[in-house]
Amino acid sequence: xxxxxxxxxxxxTKLTVNFVLPYKSEIDNKEVDMVIxxxxxxxxxxxxxxxxxxxxxxxxxxxxxEGNDVTKYFVSSGFAFVHANSxxxxxxxxxxxxxxxxxxxxxxxxxxxxxxxxSASTDLEKAEAQIGVDVHSALNAALAG
Amino acid sequence: MAMAVLRxxxxxxLLSSPxxxxxxxxxxxxxxxxxxxxxxxxxxxxxxxxxxxxxVKNIQKITKAMKMVAASKLRAVQIRTENSRGLWQPFTxxxxxAPNVDVKKNVIVAITSDKGxxxxxxxxxxxxxxxxxxxxxxxxxxxxxxxxGEKGKVQLIRDSKQSIEMxxxxxxxxxxNYTQIAVLADDILKNVKFDALRVVFNKFExxxxxxxxxxxxxxxxxxxxxxxxxxxxxxLDSYEIxxxxxxxxxxQNLTEFQFSCVLYNGALENACSELGARMSAMDSSSRNAGDxxxxxxxxxxxxxxxSITTELIEIISGASALEG
Numbered sequence: 001x002x003x004x005x006x007x008x009x010x011x012x013t014k015l016t017v018n019f020v021l022p023y024k025s026e027i028d029n030k031e032v033d034m035v036i037x038x039x040x041x042x043x044x045x046x047x048x049x050x051x052x053x054x055x056x057x058x059x060x061x062x063x064x065x066e067g068n069d070v071t072k073y074f075v076s077s078g079f080a081f082v083h084a085n086s087x088x089x090x091x092x093x094x095x096x097x098x099x100x101x102x103x104x105x106x107x108x109x110x111x112x113x114x115x116x117x118x119s120a121s122t123d124l125e126k127a128e129a130q131i132g133v134d135v136h137s138a139l140n141a142a143l144a145g
Numbered sequence: 146m147a148m149a150v151l152r153x154x155x156x157x158x159l160l161s162s163p164x165x166x167x168x169x170x171x172x173x174x175x176x177x178x179x180x181x182x183x184x185x186x187x188x189x190x191x192x193x194x195x196x197x198x199x200x201v202k203n204i205q206k207i208t209k210a211m212k213m214v215a216a217s218k219l220r221a222v223q224i225r226t227e228n229s230r231g232l233w234q235p236f237t238x239x240x241x242x243a244p245n246v247d248v249k250k251n252v253i254v255a256i257t258s259d260k261g262x263x264x265x266x267x268x269x270x271x272x273x274x275x276x277x278x279x280x281x282x283x284x285x286x287x288x289x290x291x292x293x294g295e296k297g298k299v300q301l302i303r304d305s306k307q308s309i310e311m312x313x314x315x316x317x318x319x320x321x322n323y324t325q326i327a328v329l330a331d332d333i334l335k336n337v338k339f340d341a342l343r344v345v346f347n348k349f350e351x352x353x354x355x356x357x358x359x360x361x362x363x364x365x366x367x368x369x370x371x372x373x374x375x376x377x378x379x380x381l382d383s384y385e386i387x388x389x390x391x392x393x394x395x396x397q398n399l400t401e402f403q404f405s406c407v408l409y410n411g412a413l414e415n416a417c418s419e420l421g422a423r424m425s426a427m428d429s430s431s432r433n434a435g436d437x438x439x440x441x442x443x444x445x446x447x448x449x450x451x452s453i454t455t456e457l458i459e460i461i462s463g464a465s466a467l468e469g
Contacts, residue, residue: 001234001237001238004238018231018234018235020231020232020234020235021232022229022232022322022323022406022409023225023228023229023323024228024231025228025230025231028231039387039388040387040388041387041388044387051385052383052384052385053384053385053386053387054239054384054385054386054387054395054399055386055387055388056387056388056395056398056399078402079235079398079399079402081235081238081239081384083238083239084383087238089234089235089238089239090235091232091235091236091402091406093323093327
Protein backbone atom coordinates (compact mmCIF):
# COMPACT_ATOMS: atom_id res chain seq x y z
CA UNK A 1 0.00 0.00 0.00
CA UNK A 2 1.14 3.50 -0.81
CA UNK A 3 2.04 5.61 2.22
CA UNK A 4 -0.36 8.40 2.95
CA UNK A 5 0.85 12.00 2.69
CA UNK A 6 1.56 13.90 5.91
CA UNK A 7 -0.79 16.62 7.11
CA UNK A 8 0.11 19.82 5.25
CA UNK A 9 0.50 23.12 7.11
CA UNK A 10 -2.07 24.98 5.03
CA UNK A 11 -5.37 23.60 3.80
CA UNK A 12 -5.04 22.23 0.25
CA THR A 13 -7.53 23.28 -2.41
CA LYS A 14 -8.54 19.78 -3.36
CA LEU A 15 -9.78 16.75 -1.47
CA THR A 16 -8.19 13.38 -2.27
CA VAL A 17 -10.79 10.65 -2.39
CA ASN A 18 -10.54 6.87 -2.31
CA PHE A 19 -13.81 5.07 -2.84
CA VAL A 20 -13.56 1.28 -2.64
CA LEU A 21 -15.96 -1.60 -3.05
CA PRO A 22 -15.25 -5.32 -2.49
CA TYR A 23 -15.02 -5.94 -6.21
CA LYS A 24 -13.56 -2.69 -7.42
CA SER A 25 -11.74 0.51 -6.54
CA GLU A 26 -14.29 2.93 -7.89
CA ILE A 27 -12.26 6.08 -7.21
CA ASP A 28 -8.56 5.76 -6.58
CA ASN A 29 -6.61 8.72 -5.22
CA LYS A 30 -8.58 11.27 -7.19
CA GLU A 31 -8.56 14.96 -6.38
CA VAL A 32 -12.03 16.45 -6.21
CA ASP A 33 -13.65 19.59 -4.78
CA MET A 34 -16.16 18.02 -2.45
CA VAL A 35 -17.95 14.80 -1.58
CA ILE A 36 -21.28 14.47 0.18
CA UNK A 37 -21.63 11.19 2.06
CA UNK A 38 -24.84 9.71 3.47
CA UNK A 39 -23.83 9.47 7.13
CA UNK A 40 -26.18 7.92 9.66
CA UNK A 41 -26.54 11.38 11.20
CA UNK A 42 -27.53 12.96 7.88
CA UNK A 43 -25.87 14.03 4.66
CA UNK A 44 -22.32 15.17 5.40
CA UNK A 45 -20.41 17.41 3.04
CA UNK A 46 -16.64 16.93 3.10
CA UNK A 47 -14.42 19.75 1.84
CA UNK A 48 -10.63 19.98 1.98
CA UNK A 49 -9.50 20.66 5.52
CA UNK A 50 -12.45 18.86 7.08
CA UNK A 51 -11.90 17.78 10.65
CA UNK A 52 -10.79 14.15 11.01
CA UNK A 53 -13.92 12.06 11.28
CA UNK A 54 -15.07 8.46 11.33
CA UNK A 55 -18.64 7.94 10.30
CA UNK A 56 -20.93 5.08 9.46
CA UNK A 57 -22.92 5.26 6.26
CA UNK A 58 -26.58 4.49 5.71
CA UNK A 59 -28.25 3.70 2.38
CA UNK A 60 -28.26 6.93 0.42
CA UNK A 61 -26.62 9.03 -2.23
CA UNK A 62 -22.91 9.69 -2.31
CA UNK A 63 -22.12 12.60 -4.59
CA UNK A 64 -18.69 13.52 -5.81
CA UNK A 65 -18.30 17.13 -6.95
CA GLU A 66 -15.53 17.90 -9.34
CA GLY A 67 -15.72 21.37 -10.84
CA ASN A 68 -19.13 21.42 -12.46
CA ASP A 69 -19.35 17.65 -12.73
CA VAL A 70 -21.31 15.81 -10.12
CA THR A 71 -21.16 12.01 -10.01
CA LYS A 72 -23.86 10.41 -7.93
CA TYR A 73 -23.71 6.90 -6.53
CA PHE A 74 -26.22 5.07 -4.45
CA VAL A 75 -24.38 3.27 -1.65
CA SER A 76 -25.88 0.55 0.51
CA SER A 77 -23.82 0.92 3.66
CA GLY A 78 -20.27 1.20 4.85
CA PHE A 79 -17.86 3.59 6.48
CA ALA A 80 -16.25 6.89 5.62
CA PHE A 81 -13.01 8.10 7.14
CA VAL A 82 -11.90 11.69 6.71
CA HIS A 83 -8.28 12.15 7.65
CA ALA A 84 -6.60 15.33 8.84
CA ASN A 85 -4.51 15.45 5.64
CA SER A 86 -7.61 16.11 3.47
CA UNK A 87 -7.85 12.51 2.34
CA UNK A 88 -11.24 10.87 2.47
CA UNK A 89 -11.62 7.08 2.38
CA UNK A 90 -15.06 5.70 1.64
CA UNK A 91 -15.63 1.95 1.99
CA UNK A 92 -18.98 0.65 0.83
CA UNK A 93 -20.40 -2.83 0.43
CA UNK A 94 -22.27 -2.02 -2.77
CA UNK A 95 -22.62 1.10 -4.89
CA UNK A 96 -24.20 1.88 -8.24
CA UNK A 97 -24.40 5.09 -10.24
CA UNK A 98 -27.84 6.58 -9.63
CA UNK A 99 -28.71 6.70 -13.34
CA UNK A 100 -28.48 2.90 -13.52
CA UNK A 101 -31.35 2.38 -11.10
CA UNK A 102 -34.66 1.21 -12.53
CA UNK A 103 -37.49 3.34 -10.99
CA UNK A 104 -40.23 0.80 -11.66
CA UNK A 105 -38.33 -1.95 -9.83
CA UNK A 106 -37.78 0.41 -6.90
CA UNK A 107 -41.52 1.07 -6.66
CA UNK A 108 -42.25 -2.63 -6.87
CA UNK A 109 -39.68 -3.47 -4.19
CA UNK A 110 -40.96 -0.74 -1.93
CA UNK A 111 -44.53 -2.02 -2.17
CA UNK A 112 -43.34 -5.59 -1.58
CA UNK A 113 -41.37 -4.77 1.54
CA UNK A 114 -44.12 -2.50 2.92
CA UNK A 115 -46.52 -5.43 2.60
CA UNK A 116 -43.97 -7.70 4.27
CA UNK A 117 -43.54 -5.25 7.13
CA UNK A 118 -47.29 -5.28 7.68
CA SER A 119 -47.47 -9.06 7.80
CA ALA A 120 -44.21 -9.71 9.72
CA SER A 121 -44.77 -11.70 12.88
CA THR A 122 -41.30 -12.27 14.35
CA ASP A 123 -38.76 -9.63 15.28
CA LEU A 124 -36.31 -10.95 12.69
CA GLU A 125 -38.85 -10.73 9.88
CA LYS A 126 -39.81 -7.26 11.02
CA ALA A 127 -36.20 -6.09 11.05
CA GLU A 128 -35.55 -7.57 7.61
CA ALA A 129 -38.65 -5.94 6.17
CA GLN A 130 -37.73 -2.64 7.82
CA ILE A 131 -34.28 -2.73 6.18
CA GLY A 132 -35.95 -3.43 2.83
CA VAL A 133 -38.31 -0.51 3.27
CA ASP A 134 -35.48 1.81 4.37
CA VAL A 135 -33.29 0.92 1.39
CA HIS A 136 -36.12 1.28 -1.10
CA SER A 137 -37.30 4.60 0.31
CA ALA A 138 -33.74 5.84 0.17
CA LEU A 139 -33.54 4.67 -3.45
CA ASN A 140 -36.79 6.44 -4.17
CA ALA A 141 -35.52 9.63 -2.60
CA ALA A 142 -32.30 9.33 -4.59
CA LEU A 143 -34.24 9.04 -7.82
CA ALA A 144 -36.48 11.96 -6.94
CA GLY A 145 -33.61 14.19 -5.87
CA MET B 146 17.14 -82.71 -27.31
CA ALA B 147 19.53 -79.85 -26.80
CA MET B 148 16.63 -77.46 -26.93
CA ALA B 149 14.79 -79.32 -24.18
CA VAL B 150 17.84 -79.14 -21.92
CA LEU B 151 18.16 -75.49 -22.58
CA ARG B 152 14.51 -74.96 -21.85
CA UNK B 153 14.84 -76.81 -18.54
CA UNK B 154 17.96 -74.84 -17.74
CA UNK B 155 16.14 -71.65 -18.50
CA UNK B 156 13.31 -72.54 -16.18
CA UNK B 157 15.77 -73.26 -13.38
CA UNK B 158 17.43 -69.92 -13.85
CA LEU B 159 14.09 -68.24 -13.86
CA LEU B 160 13.07 -69.90 -10.63
CA SER B 161 16.28 -69.34 -8.77
CA SER B 162 16.76 -65.67 -9.47
CA PRO B 163 13.78 -63.49 -10.21
CA UNK B 164 14.43 -61.22 -13.15
CA UNK B 165 14.30 -57.45 -12.78
CA UNK B 166 11.06 -57.55 -14.70
CA UNK B 167 9.54 -59.72 -12.01
CA UNK B 168 10.70 -57.34 -9.34
CA UNK B 169 8.97 -54.52 -11.12
CA UNK B 170 5.82 -56.56 -11.42
CA UNK B 171 5.72 -56.92 -7.67
CA UNK B 172 5.46 -53.14 -7.45
CA UNK B 173 2.62 -52.87 -9.90
CA UNK B 174 0.01 -55.37 -8.83
CA UNK B 175 -2.13 -54.71 -11.88
CA UNK B 176 0.08 -57.05 -13.88
CA UNK B 177 -0.19 -60.70 -12.97
CA UNK B 178 3.00 -62.67 -12.69
CA UNK B 179 2.62 -65.42 -15.34
CA UNK B 180 2.16 -62.85 -18.08
CA UNK B 181 5.56 -61.31 -17.61
CA UNK B 182 7.74 -64.27 -18.36
CA UNK B 183 5.97 -67.26 -19.80
CA UNK B 184 7.69 -70.48 -18.90
CA UNK B 185 10.74 -71.13 -20.97
CA UNK B 186 10.87 -67.68 -22.54
CA UNK B 187 14.36 -66.56 -23.20
CA UNK B 188 13.77 -62.99 -24.13
CA UNK B 189 13.02 -60.40 -21.45
CA UNK B 190 9.38 -59.40 -21.40
CA UNK B 191 8.72 -55.78 -22.24
CA UNK B 192 5.16 -55.92 -21.02
CA UNK B 193 5.91 -54.25 -17.67
CA UNK B 194 7.77 -51.38 -19.24
CA UNK B 195 4.96 -50.92 -21.72
CA UNK B 196 2.41 -50.78 -18.92
CA UNK B 197 4.49 -48.35 -16.97
CA UNK B 198 4.88 -46.13 -20.01
CA UNK B 199 1.13 -46.12 -20.47
CA UNK B 200 0.50 -45.13 -16.87
CA VAL B 201 3.12 -42.38 -16.94
CA LYS B 202 1.56 -41.05 -20.12
CA ASN B 203 -1.85 -41.01 -18.45
CA ILE B 204 -0.50 -39.22 -15.40
CA GLN B 205 1.09 -36.65 -17.65
CA LYS B 206 -2.24 -36.11 -19.40
CA ILE B 207 -3.93 -35.55 -16.05
CA THR B 208 -1.34 -33.11 -14.75
CA LYS B 209 -1.40 -31.20 -18.01
CA ALA B 210 -5.17 -30.91 -17.81
CA MET B 211 -4.97 -29.76 -14.18
CA LYS B 212 -2.47 -27.12 -15.18
CA MET B 213 -4.77 -25.86 -17.92
CA VAL B 214 -7.73 -25.73 -15.56
CA ALA B 215 -5.72 -23.87 -12.91
CA ALA B 216 -4.43 -21.42 -15.50
CA SER B 217 -7.87 -20.58 -16.82
CA LYS B 218 -9.33 -20.22 -13.32
CA LEU B 219 -6.37 -18.14 -12.21
CA ARG B 220 -7.06 -15.40 -14.72
CA ALA B 221 -10.53 -14.70 -13.35
CA VAL B 222 -9.50 -14.94 -9.69
CA GLN B 223 -6.44 -12.77 -10.21
CA ILE B 224 -8.55 -9.90 -11.54
CA ARG B 225 -10.92 -10.17 -8.60
CA THR B 226 -8.04 -10.31 -6.17
CA GLU B 227 -6.37 -7.25 -7.60
CA ASN B 228 -9.67 -5.39 -7.47
CA SER B 229 -10.21 -6.33 -3.85
CA ARG B 230 -6.86 -4.96 -2.74
CA GLY B 231 -8.29 -1.48 -2.28
CA LEU B 232 -10.71 -2.74 0.31
CA TRP B 233 -8.43 -3.09 3.31
CA GLN B 234 -6.29 -0.02 2.66
CA PRO B 235 -8.57 2.59 4.26
CA PHE B 236 -8.64 0.52 7.44
CA THR B 237 -4.89 0.26 7.58
CA UNK B 238 -4.57 3.96 6.87
CA UNK B 239 -6.88 4.66 9.80
CA UNK B 240 -5.92 2.03 12.34
CA UNK B 241 -2.48 0.96 11.25
CA UNK B 242 -1.39 -2.64 11.61
CA ALA B 243 -0.18 -3.82 14.98
CA PRO B 244 1.27 -7.29 14.58
CA ASN B 245 3.21 -7.05 17.85
CA VAL B 246 0.28 -6.11 20.06
CA ASP B 247 0.32 -8.09 23.30
CA VAL B 248 -3.11 -9.34 24.33
CA LYS B 249 -4.55 -12.24 26.29
CA LYS B 250 -6.84 -13.98 23.84
CA ASN B 251 -5.36 -14.49 20.44
CA VAL B 252 -7.25 -16.18 17.68
CA ILE B 253 -5.34 -17.25 14.59
CA VAL B 254 -7.49 -17.42 11.49
CA ALA B 255 -5.53 -19.61 9.09
CA ILE B 256 -6.74 -19.54 5.50
CA THR B 257 -5.82 -22.69 3.59
CA SER B 258 -7.19 -24.51 0.57
CA ASP B 259 -9.60 -27.42 0.37
CA LYS B 260 -7.74 -29.30 -2.33
CA GLY B 261 -4.18 -30.50 -2.44
CA UNK B 262 -1.70 -30.74 -5.31
CA UNK B 263 -0.84 -27.09 -5.06
CA UNK B 264 2.76 -26.98 -3.94
CA UNK B 265 3.61 -25.65 -0.51
CA UNK B 266 0.98 -23.03 0.11
CA UNK B 267 -0.89 -24.94 2.77
CA UNK B 268 2.21 -25.94 4.64
CA UNK B 269 3.45 -22.32 4.64
CA UNK B 270 0.13 -21.16 6.05
CA UNK B 271 0.26 -23.86 8.68
CA UNK B 272 3.89 -23.19 9.53
CA UNK B 273 3.27 -19.47 10.02
CA UNK B 274 0.18 -20.22 12.09
CA UNK B 275 2.11 -22.63 14.29
CA UNK B 276 4.90 -20.12 14.82
CA UNK B 277 2.33 -17.46 15.70
CA UNK B 278 0.67 -19.85 18.10
CA UNK B 279 3.97 -20.41 19.82
CA UNK B 280 4.66 -16.67 19.97
CA UNK B 281 1.27 -15.68 21.29
CA UNK B 282 0.69 -18.43 23.82
CA UNK B 283 2.21 -18.27 27.26
CA UNK B 284 1.25 -18.12 30.89
CA UNK B 285 -2.04 -16.25 31.37
CA UNK B 286 -2.42 -16.03 27.64
CA UNK B 287 -4.24 -18.28 25.29
CA UNK B 288 -4.13 -18.78 21.60
CA UNK B 289 -6.72 -20.58 19.49
CA UNK B 290 -7.07 -21.55 15.86
CA UNK B 291 -9.89 -20.93 13.46
CA UNK B 292 -9.13 -22.86 10.31
CA UNK B 293 -10.61 -22.25 6.91
CA GLY B 294 -10.01 -25.05 4.43
CA GLU B 295 -9.67 -28.80 4.65
CA LYS B 296 -5.91 -29.06 4.16
CA GLY B 297 -4.96 -26.77 7.04
CA LYS B 298 -7.31 -28.66 9.29
CA VAL B 299 -5.74 -31.99 8.41
CA GLN B 300 -2.26 -30.65 9.17
CA LEU B 301 -3.10 -28.82 12.39
CA ILE B 302 -5.40 -31.40 13.92
CA ARG B 303 -2.45 -33.75 14.38
CA ASP B 304 -0.65 -31.87 17.12
CA SER B 305 -2.86 -29.01 18.22
CA LYS B 306 -6.30 -30.55 18.32
CA GLN B 307 -7.17 -28.97 21.65
CA SER B 308 -6.48 -25.42 20.41
CA ILE B 309 -8.77 -25.60 17.43
CA GLU B 310 -11.83 -23.49 18.09
CA MET B 311 -13.63 -23.97 14.80
CA UNK B 312 -13.07 -25.14 11.26
CA UNK B 313 -14.80 -24.18 8.06
CA UNK B 314 -14.34 -25.92 4.74
CA UNK B 315 -15.66 -25.79 1.20
CA UNK B 316 -14.98 -22.08 1.04
CA UNK B 317 -14.27 -22.25 -2.64
CA UNK B 318 -17.12 -24.38 -3.84
CA UNK B 319 -18.58 -21.27 -5.42
CA UNK B 320 -16.43 -18.35 -6.51
CA UNK B 321 -15.66 -16.31 -3.41
CA ASN B 322 -18.00 -13.36 -2.98
CA TYR B 323 -18.32 -10.70 -0.32
CA THR B 324 -21.72 -11.84 0.96
CA GLN B 325 -20.47 -15.34 1.64
CA ILE B 326 -17.40 -14.03 3.46
CA ALA B 327 -19.49 -11.57 5.46
CA VAL B 328 -21.67 -14.44 6.68
CA LEU B 329 -18.56 -16.43 7.56
CA ALA B 330 -17.01 -13.46 9.37
CA ASP B 331 -20.22 -13.00 11.31
CA ASP B 332 -20.14 -16.66 12.28
CA ILE B 333 -16.57 -16.38 13.54
CA LEU B 334 -17.27 -13.16 15.45
CA LYS B 335 -20.30 -14.69 17.13
CA ASN B 336 -18.71 -17.94 18.17
CA VAL B 337 -15.15 -17.00 19.04
CA LYS B 338 -14.06 -14.73 21.85
CA PHE B 339 -10.94 -12.76 21.05
CA ASP B 340 -8.79 -9.77 21.89
CA ALA B 341 -6.90 -9.96 18.65
CA LEU B 342 -7.65 -11.84 15.46
CA ARG B 343 -4.69 -12.73 13.32
CA VAL B 344 -5.58 -13.60 9.77
CA VAL B 345 -2.91 -15.72 8.07
CA PHE B 346 -3.00 -16.18 4.32
CA ASN B 347 -0.71 -16.34 1.28
CA LYS B 348 -0.53 -13.05 -0.55
CA PHE B 349 -0.39 -13.49 -4.29
CA GLU B 350 2.70 -11.95 -5.87
CA UNK B 351 2.98 -13.76 -9.17
CA UNK B 352 2.24 -17.19 -10.55
CA UNK B 353 5.43 -18.56 -9.09
CA UNK B 354 5.59 -16.62 -5.85
CA UNK B 355 3.38 -15.94 -2.89
CA UNK B 356 4.12 -14.46 0.50
CA UNK B 357 2.74 -15.73 3.79
CA UNK B 358 1.05 -12.69 5.32
CA UNK B 359 -0.58 -11.83 8.61
CA UNK B 360 -3.10 -9.09 9.38
CA UNK B 361 -4.05 -8.22 12.93
CA UNK B 362 -7.55 -7.13 13.86
CA UNK B 363 -8.11 -5.90 17.38
CA UNK B 364 -11.32 -6.19 19.34
CA UNK B 365 -13.10 -2.87 20.00
CA UNK B 366 -12.13 -2.91 23.68
CA UNK B 367 -8.45 -3.45 22.99
CA UNK B 368 -8.55 -0.85 20.24
CA UNK B 369 -10.02 1.72 22.61
CA UNK B 370 -7.46 0.92 25.28
CA UNK B 371 -4.56 1.06 22.85
CA UNK B 372 -5.69 4.34 21.32
CA UNK B 373 -6.13 5.94 24.74
CA UNK B 374 -2.70 4.89 25.89
CA UNK B 375 -1.25 6.21 22.65
CA UNK B 376 -0.27 2.72 21.66
CA UNK B 377 0.03 0.99 18.35
CA UNK B 378 -3.22 1.82 16.61
CA UNK B 379 -2.60 5.28 15.25
CA UNK B 380 -4.18 8.39 16.70
CA LEU B 381 -7.74 7.22 16.79
CA ASP B 382 -8.48 9.81 19.48
CA SER B 383 -7.93 12.71 17.10
CA TYR B 384 -10.90 11.54 15.02
CA GLU B 385 -14.40 12.74 15.65
CA ILE B 386 -16.73 9.80 15.69
CA UNK B 387 -20.17 10.50 14.30
CA UNK B 388 -23.38 8.55 14.51
CA UNK B 389 -24.29 5.70 16.77
CA UNK B 390 -25.05 5.90 20.44
CA UNK B 391 -21.56 5.54 21.81
CA UNK B 392 -18.02 5.45 20.56
CA UNK B 393 -17.66 1.78 21.41
CA UNK B 394 -20.69 0.90 19.32
CA UNK B 395 -19.17 2.53 16.27
CA UNK B 396 -15.82 0.92 17.01
CA GLN B 397 -17.47 -2.47 17.21
CA ASN B 398 -19.15 -1.97 13.84
CA LEU B 399 -15.88 -0.71 12.46
CA THR B 400 -13.82 -3.69 13.60
CA GLU B 401 -16.43 -6.16 12.43
CA PHE B 402 -16.53 -4.51 9.04
CA GLN B 403 -12.74 -4.44 8.96
CA PHE B 404 -12.59 -8.14 9.72
CA SER B 405 -15.00 -9.02 6.91
CA CYS B 406 -13.04 -6.86 4.46
CA VAL B 407 -9.67 -8.30 5.47
CA LEU B 408 -11.03 -11.83 5.38
CA TYR B 409 -12.50 -11.23 1.93
CA ASN B 410 -9.21 -10.00 0.55
CA GLY B 411 -7.30 -12.76 2.37
CA ALA B 412 -9.52 -15.51 1.03
CA LEU B 413 -9.14 -14.18 -2.50
CA GLU B 414 -5.39 -13.76 -2.21
CA ASN B 415 -5.09 -17.29 -0.91
CA ALA B 416 -7.31 -18.72 -3.65
CA CYS B 417 -5.22 -16.91 -6.20
CA SER B 418 -1.94 -18.16 -4.72
CA GLU B 419 -3.38 -21.67 -4.62
CA LEU B 420 -4.16 -21.62 -8.32
CA GLY B 421 -0.77 -20.13 -9.15
CA ALA B 422 1.01 -22.72 -7.04
CA ARG B 423 -1.06 -25.51 -8.53
CA MET B 424 -0.23 -24.28 -12.00
CA SER B 425 3.50 -24.34 -11.40
CA ALA B 426 3.36 -27.63 -9.48
CA MET B 427 1.43 -29.30 -12.26
CA ASP B 428 3.73 -27.81 -14.85
CA SER B 429 6.78 -29.32 -13.19
CA SER B 430 5.10 -32.68 -12.69
CA SER B 431 4.12 -32.80 -16.36
CA ARG B 432 7.73 -32.09 -17.17
CA ASN B 433 8.89 -34.82 -14.79
CA ALA B 434 6.47 -37.27 -16.34
CA GLY B 435 7.86 -36.36 -19.75
CA ASP B 436 11.42 -37.03 -18.58
CA UNK B 437 10.39 -40.34 -17.09
CA UNK B 438 8.62 -41.31 -20.27
CA UNK B 439 11.75 -40.57 -22.28
CA UNK B 440 13.85 -42.77 -20.00
CA UNK B 441 11.33 -45.59 -20.14
CA UNK B 442 11.08 -45.37 -23.92
CA UNK B 443 14.85 -45.63 -24.16
CA UNK B 444 14.94 -48.71 -21.93
CA UNK B 445 12.07 -50.27 -23.80
CA UNK B 446 13.65 -49.80 -27.21
CA UNK B 447 17.01 -51.03 -26.03
CA UNK B 448 15.50 -54.19 -24.59
CA UNK B 449 13.46 -54.80 -27.69
CA UNK B 450 16.50 -54.39 -29.88
CA UNK B 451 18.52 -56.70 -27.66
CA SER B 452 15.91 -59.41 -27.83
CA ILE B 453 15.71 -59.14 -31.62
CA THR B 454 19.48 -59.42 -31.84
CA THR B 455 19.45 -62.50 -29.62
CA GLU B 456 16.79 -64.13 -31.72
CA LEU B 457 18.72 -63.43 -34.90
CA ILE B 458 21.87 -64.91 -33.41
CA GLU B 459 19.95 -68.00 -32.40
CA ILE B 460 18.49 -68.47 -35.84
CA ILE B 461 21.77 -67.93 -37.61
CA SER B 462 23.74 -70.18 -35.31
CA GLY B 463 21.05 -72.86 -35.57
CA ALA B 464 21.19 -72.68 -39.36
CA SER B 465 24.96 -72.84 -39.42
CA ALA B 466 24.92 -75.83 -37.03
CA LEU B 467 22.63 -77.68 -39.47
CA GLU B 468 24.90 -76.84 -42.37
CA GLY B 469 28.07 -77.85 -40.58
